[in-house]
Amino acid sequence: MFDNAKLQLANLLTENVNKIVMYHKFSNLSHNIESSSKLFEQQLIYITKAFKNKILSSPSSRQTGIHLTIDDGYQDFYDLAYPLLVKYEVPATFYVCTGFINKELWMxxxxxxxxxxxxxxxxxxxxxxxxxxxxxxxxxxxxxxxxxxxxxxxxxxxxxxxxxxxxxxxxxLEIEIPVLPPYKYSACSWGQLRDMDPELINIGAHSHTHPILTNCTDEQLSFELKHCTELLQKELQRPIKHFCYPNGQSTDYSNTVIEKLKQLGYESAVTAFTDGYNCKDRYKIRRCSGVESMHRFKKHVNGVEHLSKKWISFKTRNNNENNVFSR
Structure with missing residues (x-):
């Protein structure tokens, strides 16, 4: 277990590294990618006390600190997580798939x-x-x-x-899939997105149908990015500046995707992984998961996971160099 002194040391060593935390679904009990509302509230209490002046208003902030992000657009965010963000006055970015919000599909x-x-x-x-x-x-x-x-x-x-x-x-499997998903898998409505405080919640884009963008043809890619952006701007009557790559691994975006995002006016894009590199590219922002235990969450936001992955990367690189010289 990491005591407070070790957490503070890790935080000091990573004070120039942004800690962007990622969530997807919320429920009353934790399960897979679902975060329990009880755990989420404990996390909010912790960061408002430990990082009072380090909570960022957006993932692309020029300052260094912590920012919370939520992917996809599920109804349970509005019902369970959003009221807690309002209660503790913690800003977040909510990345939504417009086809999901539009009731055209379920994930x-x-x-x-x-x-x-x-x-x-x-x-x-x-x-x-x-x-x-x-x-x-x-x-x-x-x-x-x-x-x-x-x-x-x-x-x-x-x-x-x-x-x-x-x-x-x-x-x-002898099961017919309903046209609309049951509540557990349902999306927010446009009205609920408009109801969220824009000073507290950034609404970001997460494509229209959630494909892996590097698997798309040029025509499909243009549709996924442009249609999503235009639909959000039309329905919310505000600029859309932040994007989240579907699936979010290093092979799921490319320079072509990034250039199209820049052309559409995006200021940032987030991935769904973390590593030992303090990547400053605003279109390749790393994120860590907030779903795990409170202990793991503290390690994430204090930089322990970053230092651990940095050490692993260093050891791997060093071993590779030694192998080259030993041949």
Whole structure:
């Protein structure tokens, strides 16, 4: 365990590193990517006391400090997290997928989770990209593991293929997917986005349909970025300056994507990973997860995780150099 002295030392050593924290869903109980409202409130209390003058108003702030970000646009943010942000006066950026908000779709990975939660099938097999896969589905844990593995596999598929595969999975699991998602997977409305205090909540863009942007054709990429931006500006009547890459790994964005964001007037873009590099590029902002325990959260916001990954990177680079000279 890290005591307060060690946390303070890590914070001092990383005082020039922004700590951008990432959330997705909220519930009354923690589960997978869901953060419990109780834990979230504890985190807000902690940062308002420990980092009172270091809480940033946006991810692209020129100052160094902490900023909270929430992805996708789920209804539970408005119901559970937003009132707590108002209560403790903590600003945040809420990145939304406009197709989701517009009730045109629900997140494809939520469909996978829904199918596995509700299926009566006890054994499931399918061929994906030429590879056979099979799962036992006799327990909740087996169903959750199957959902996670399917989500991981399908991430690399083009969007149209993901949709086709989910339809095939739906038939095999003997479950029909509702047109609109149940509450657990539902999106905020445009009215709720407009209701949020713009001085407290930045509304950012997260594409229109949440594809991995580097898998898109030029035409698809232009649509995902431009249509999302224009729809948000039209509905909210305000500039949209911050973007979040769907999936957010280093292979999920490119210089082409970044240039298009700049052309559309974006000031920043966030990833969904952290590393040991203090990247100053406002279009490659690193983030850490806020979903884990309070202890892990304290390590994130005080810079312990950053220092740990920096040390791992140093050791890896040093070992590689030694291997070159030993040949």
């Amino acid at each position: 494809w990975y939520d469909k996978i989770e829904y199918l596995l939660e509700t299926t009566p099938v006890k054994y499931f097999e399918i061929v994906l990209a030429g590879q056979p896969h099979a799962w036992s589905l006799t327990s909740k844990i087996e169903k959750e593991n199957c959902a996670l593995q399917l989500q991981s596999i399908l991430k690399s598929f083009p969007s149209n293929e993901v949709s086709a595969e989910i339809n095939a999975i739906s038939k095999l």
